[in-house]
Amino acid sequence: MKLSCLLPILGLVALSDAAKIKEFIESPSEGPDLSEYKLTTTLPITSFPPPYAWPDYAPSLTIYLHAPQDWAFANVSNTVPIAPVLDTGSNGLMLDALDLNITNATLANYESGYQYLSSSTRLYRGAWIPFRLEFADSSGELVNVSAEVPVLIVNETLQCSGYDTKWKGDCPEENTSNHNLNPRGTQWWGIGFGREADGQSQGTPDKNALLNIKSINGVNVSASNSYRAGYSLRKNGVVIGLTEENTQDYTWMKLEMQKGFSKDPRDWRNVTGCVSIDGGTCRLSNLLIDTGVTLSYLSTADKEVRLVPSNSTSRAKILAAGQNVLVRFGIEPGYSGIQYNFTTGSNSSWEPDEVSTKLVDYGREEKINTGVHFYQEWETLFDADGGYFGVKYVGL
Incomplete structure (x- = not known):
């Protein structure tokens, strides 16, 4: 341009x-006036070879997963990093149950969940399970940032043509194809906002890991008056924590509150x-x-x-x-x-x-x-x- x-x-x-x-x-x-906010860091992008290099393709962040402390999650690895694709068109991290060694019996003990992605017409079903995430660089080295967020652990996927939002997590048989009861390989990380009306009614701000940061370099974010929840997507990384300095030269637009999906003031x-x-x-x-x-x-x-x-x-x-x-x-x-x-x-x-x-x-x-x-x-x-x-x- x-x-x-x-x-x-x-x-x-x-x-x-x-x-x-x-x-x-x-x-x-x-x-906004950001002069009082100083707590920030940049999460390093995990790069992939062309044609999947950012920004020709979606970026990724590397994380380690920490499941709830329960025997049912004993086989979930917290030592092997993963690098899910960041998607601003959805909201919520989705991972497959089989890949994490989580059983359907365990999923049944948590809130059932779904996400529909309109671009692929794919419906994901599973359960929302709380995880702690530790961020790392592409080599797996920790960067001293953590988040706590429900993750959609998926045990079922299908194509749902002509999806209607009133169906929520269901899809009529005549609209269903490619029904998979044993999905593997899903590593999709929604970080968008305002997506609830597009088949993602459960994609509320509490599901967005970048809005639910718990610590940065040892500082408890929730106890800090110096942290402004938000993020900036850039070629060299994802900035979390907005400050006057790291938002220079942006053109701002005021947004309208989302209604009807949550009471979260960040919606x-x-x-x-x-x-x-x-x-x-x-x-x-x-x-x-x-x-x-x-x-x-x-x-x-x-x-x-x-x-x-x-x-x-x-x-x-x-x-x-x-x-x-x-x-x-x-x-x-x-x-x-x-x-x-x-x-x-x-x-x-x-x-x-x-x-x-x-x-x-x-x-x-x-x-x-x-x-x-x-x-x-x-x-x-x-x-x-x-x-x-x-x-x-x-x-x-």
Whole structure:
């Protein structure tokens, strides 16, 4: 992306959406006062060879697991590190029961749980079990940071087509395929926010390990007045603990409280902005910056977009090559906006592999999932205590 891409644009949010604007409060902001917060550290990214290197692909963090002190978990290793994939499009760490030597009888003693990932149409079932996590670098050396969080220990997976959120952890037989009662290999680590309405009603802030840090370099976080819960995702690592110094030059957007899923004061809705295709109306949309996919997913009521069959699946439609996609953060009238844009098929490092597109009727939710390649040139941060989202352009 050229620096010229950062120049203000004057396109307006669709006039038909004007009545909706007052429902949202995301807009450019001076951000929170972080001058009193000093406790912070950077968790090192665990790197993998291309094509799975961050930010071409999702990042990973290395951790050691510490299960509850009970004979039922005697065979769960706390000496072998794992490096789950970090996914900002979901919330909650998921690991397979068989991989950890945890029996179904043990799972039955804990709260049943599920997560549905819409990009893969996969439903995960199991139980939420409390674990202590110790963070490490890619060599397995501890970095003196710990968290305590429920982990979804999975003993069942299936594909659920046409998933309806009212089904929760169930899926009708006619919608079910690839049902696996002995899954192995799942190491998926959701660190996102505002995802409950997308098949993840249990993905509340108490499941987010990065928001439930217990100690940093021996300091008890819960007893410290110097710790601001939140994180920043960067090329060189994941910053936990927001300070005035480590949030310089970010553009902030105030978030709206998430309602109906938890009473946690750190539960916030997705970011809102607008999306324009080929210079058309910038349409009010929910924005998701998702590390978990290399594609982009667009739902739009703009019937002028040009669609062609997907390169990866004949069932999907994608934006044809040569179309410009502009994503603007914030929706306050008169705000020209911080913007991320790309041209499909240009082979730039910051464009998604393709833009899977769904046309929706006017009045239905419009949204975009940018995919992970956004992070080629940008950083993001999430202030869970104050309810802010921030973006910063850093270039290639």
